Amino acid sequence: MEQVGLNPYVVLYHDVISPQESAQLIELAASDLKASGVFQAKGSTFKRLRTVKARWIKKEFNELTKRITRRIRDMTGFDLKEGEKFQIINYGIGGHYNMHKDYFNLTKIPYKEVALAKHFGDRIATVLFYLSDVEQGGATVFPMSGYTIYPRAGTALLWYNLHTDGHCDPSTLHAACPVMVGSKWVMTEWIRERGQMFIRPCLKPSA
Ligand SMILES: O=C(O)CCC(=O)C(=O)O
Numbered sequence: 446m447e448q449v450g451l452n453p454y455v456v457l458y459h460d461v462i463s464p465q466e467s468a469q470l471i472e473l474a475a476s477d478l479k480a481s482g483v484f485q486a487k488g489s490t491f492k493r494l495r496t497v498k499a500r501w502i503k504k505e506f507n508e509l510t511k512r513i514t515r516r517i518r519d520m521t522g523f524d525l526k527e528g529e530k531f532q533i534i535n536y537g538i539g540g541h542y543n544m545h546k547d548y549f550n551l552t553k554i555p556y557k558e559v560a561l562a563k564h565f566g567d568r569i570a571t572v573l574f575y576l577s578d579v580e581q582g583g584a585t586v587f588p589m590s591g592y593t594i595y596p597r598a599g600t601a602l603l604w605y606n607l608h609t610d611g612h613c614d615p616s617t618l619h620a621a622c623p624v625m626v627g628s629k630w631v632m633t634e635w636i637r638e639r640g641q642m643f644i645r646p647c648l649k650p651s652a
């Protein structure tokens with residue numbers, strides 16, 4: 446495990462997915478990729494905020510996805526029962542994801558849209574697996590803290606989107622830089638708040 450920084454908390458886990466596992470996940474997704482949007486209050490859009498293709502895959506899909514689910518639990522300590530499906534994402538040349546935060550901020554989204562988060566809470570943490578190297582470009586960047594993470598197949602990036610008191614942490618703002626040469630494959634797991642109350646107890650922010 447390698448610490449990228451503490452503010453926000455971002456760490457790397459090296460060699461957590463084998464080349465065979467990455468290849469299997471890519472193959473699985475490649476068979477059914479769709480242009481993917483971004484959650485916005487009025488639903489998904491296909492604006493140029495995010496120019497990627499993606500496939501959602503249930504954690505129980507097969508032995509491999511079940512094994513990776515167990516591995517995320519071992520790595521992070523989080524309970525994944527109420528988490529989201531995995532999303533496998535492919536960025537081609539120029540593929541990128543504009544600056545954004547992964548949390549919804551439940552105090553801000555309109556009541557009607559709350560269903561998305563009502564049962565499972567907000568996205569407490571994100572795990573991003575790099576399934577491929579990228580020849581040039583494609584870094585994940587956190588501009589407020591100056592972190593730059595270059596994709597390396599087999600590595601996973603973890604960060605907390607919320608403070609321990611449950612408030613959103615705006616310093617988790619991040620983006621995926623455009624791929625210049627090559628192709629980028631990642632798999633994301635957005636971990637929800639529900640089920641984590643004893644794992645990451647609610648604490649007052651440190652003064
Ligand atoms: O691909 C990346 O480097 C970042 C992806 C991301 O931020 C997301 O899927 O929420």
Ligand SMILES: [Fe+2]
Pocket residue numbers: 545546547619
């Ligand atoms: Fe993100």
